[in-house]
Amino acid sequence: MKMIVIKVLKYRNCGSAIAEFLVFTLPFFTAFLVLITAVQSKSIAIAESKNLARQAVRAYVTSPNSELASMRAYQVVDLFKSTLSPTAISNRDIKLIISCSNTPCFSRGNKVTATIKVGSNQSASASEFVDLWR
């Protein structure tokens, strides 16, 4: 048995360039394709979430009063969501979280941060200050 194995291992065989090319390229192409798609979807999610956080916090800090501030920020997110298909919304759920450095949130010079969470593994934040002369 041992001798047979050694014989098989020692057996010289002409390789086929085509077969080797196929063996190398098919898994490589498949992996590359998956990688490209993943990178693209991640970069879109990053761009979307960063911009949405920036716009939501802008809507918040430019509110005429504290009662409307949160509603304005959520309105921006809802408007953006309205452009997405139901499948896209269910696949990448968008959530907005508003946090402030001090309470009450909507007070002069206060730092407001809007965090947008897209799906389970992507989040982006943007911060702005409430106008001191408000």
Place this chain on the structure above:
Amino acid sequence: MRKLLLAKNAGSVESFLTIAPQVFIFLIMFQLVFIQFNLMRDTHIYQSELTKNAISGGGKNYARYPLIGGGSVLLLENRTAAIKFIDFTQPAIMKVVSIAVDENDSN
């Protein structure tokens, strides 16, 4: 080296049959990369244009929605056909969504 380059070598049908699908897959993949880069480029270009419009006005391709308490939200939904190398007569539509807050009315 010259000898090697000038040497005549007969090709085989089998090699063509294996290489042809490989090249096809490679082209499809390259096309996907190209479409994705275009999508990313358009996303940033349209967003910068919309933000500029929110600050200085102008431009008519976007929809304007009133914001509670004053101001408005500019929403741009752009659908364009992607440029392709291999055409299956099915248009690949790219959708780019841009959003910007125009606070002119509130301040």
